[in-house]
Amino acid sequence: MATKPHRGKTLLKLPSRGRGTCPVCKTTRIKVLYDLIAEDGSKTTVCKRCQHKKLETVANLK
Template sequence: MAKSKRGHALWNLPSRGRGTCPICQNTRIKLLYPKKKTDGAVVKVCKRCDKAPQTKVDAVLI
């Protein structure tokens, strides 16, 4: 049987949680994973970039 509540929390996010990943520049992708920069800022990234090295995360301009 189908799960009707799966992904329901995404409906409350702007653009359903989608945007452009600041690391890989992929467009219309879900940005659900917060990554912390060394200066303390938090950046939301895609699933593939969640495992990116810290140097790439720090290179992101907010």
């Protein structure tokens, strides 16, 4: 775990500081940091609220 002055520093190095549009819930300007892996092996990054959703939901997006 990072100490208090260094919290979130890795987000500054990500493109758009880790923010984007979640492909599951379509929320814009939200942090998309969590990987969901579909049955075919493709990875999709989603927001915190959608990280535990069923993989069928993500598979239907493509």
